Amino acid sequence: MAQKKAHEVDAWLARPDHDIPVVLIYGPDRGLVSERARMFAQKTGLPLDDPFTVVRIDATDMDQQGRLLDEARTVPMFAERRLVWVRGAANHSALAADVAALIADPPADSVVLIEAGDLKKSAALRTAVERGHSAMALPCYADDGRGIDAVIDEVLAAAGLSIALEARQLLKANLGGDRLASRGELEKLALYCADADEVTAEDVRAVIGDVSRLSADDAVDAVLGGRIAAFDTLFTRHLASGNPPFMVLSAALRQVQALQLMREQVDRQGKTPAAAVASTRPPVFFTRRRAVEQALQRWNQAMLQAAANRLQGAILKSRQHPAVAEPLSRQALLALAIEGARAAR
Known part of the structure; x- marks a missing residue:
């Protein structure tokens, strides 16, 4: 099998096999994928700032089969080899087909480097590389x-x-x-x-400890994670600091809307929750990633829409009746926390 285990990747990258023309670096930790891809590119010894020698392609531009083949089989003009660097790959069928063809008939003058997100074991791109004798798959998971x-x-x-x-x-x-x-x-x-x-x-x-300013987000994570006691403590602390209750409602609505977009990627594009969270822009603060991934696993699209409706109603009522904004906000958020606890069962 043309693959390394996660703990073997750094050792392989320290001394890569230059006879392997196709390298796939993938995983949910997009930062680590990018860092290791650059490490491999530097190990090729090619000038990375030379556009004639290093060709960078976004995977979304490779929707037609044959694009990668054409680039990989182009004869280099000013160097012995070319580096074809593909970024943002997912389970693109055209890309997977080109990779399979390159593995079956390896290019003589090119190295193909592919950065991908979290690929399922059955993904065509990952399968093509792992089964090939002239390719290498390198997984990247969150640091232990x-x-x-x-x-x-x-x-x-x-x-x-x-x-x-x-x-x-x-x-x-x-x-x-x-x-x-x-x-x-x-x-x-x-x-x-x-x-x-x-x-x-x-x-x-x-x-790094300035995450205390994210107390509203911490309360939201507790709500969506179904941690009722933690939510009550965090919400009470938020109010005791002199912050208005609608701040948590607004933060919760923003998070639910973000989860709806991520859920769309999971349901329609086949991404894993980790990959969907990793691709979010602006990025999720690193201390919250696990909580957001768990919420994405538990809340389906229908539940998220119902939560958005509840929060919008609570925000409206809290503004119409500021005297009872605190109990209105607590009641709406507590209801969602209960829903989150049910979803975790």
């Missing part, structure tokens, strides 16, 4: 503890920083949903600690 440790050490060491044990544990609890998001947060932390020798837990709380 060891992966997060490696990224922490890499970024902080480059900045000349060490890290206290408590700070590391706090970081690991808040990172890992997406490699690029994790790296961005760590670079922000390194910049904050530029004049220090060691990163402390206080530094982490000051930079």
Whole structure:
């Protein structure tokens, strides 16, 4: 089988087999997919800023069979080889057919690199690569503890920083949903600690711990996750901080509408919940990704529409009757939390 297990990917990328002309890098962690694709591209030794040598194609532009074949079989003019770099691939039938043809008759002068989202085991593109002898499939999943440790050490060491044990544990609890998001947060932390020798837990709380401002989103996640007691605590805390109740209603409506769009991708495009969440723009804050994925799994389109209607009605009533906005908001959100708990059963 032409594939590596998730824990074997970094070792293969450190010393890739240059005789393999088709490489597929896929998975729900789009940041990690992008990072590893660039790593492989650099290992080819080709000038990545040369448009004659490196051809970048968006998979959505490859809706006709033969486009990839034409690019891969084009004779390079100014180098020994060309890199054909396809981004944003999903289960496109035309692309899968071209890849299968390239694997059966490998190109002599080109390397084909494909970045894809979370592909099911039965996806035609993934199947074609995994069954081929002249191709390699490399899966990318959200970082586990060891992966997060490696990224922490890499970024902080480059900045000349060490890290206290408590700070590391706090970081690991808040990172890992997406490699690029994790790296961005760590670079922000390194910049904050530029004049220090060691990163402390206080530094982490000051930079990454600013998620406390997302208390309304935390309450919404509790609602959609069916965590009734957590919702009650978070909503009460939100009000005690002097925030108006409609803020949570509005946040809940925005989240439900976002889930409706993601649900459309799951139902009509066959994406997994993780892939749908990863493709959302603007991206879901990395500490919330798991909660959003779980909500997407539990709430179908009909339930989401009913939730949107309930929230719109509650927002209208809270504005018409501000004196009772708090109990109106709590009642509407509690009803949704109960619905979320039922969906989890």
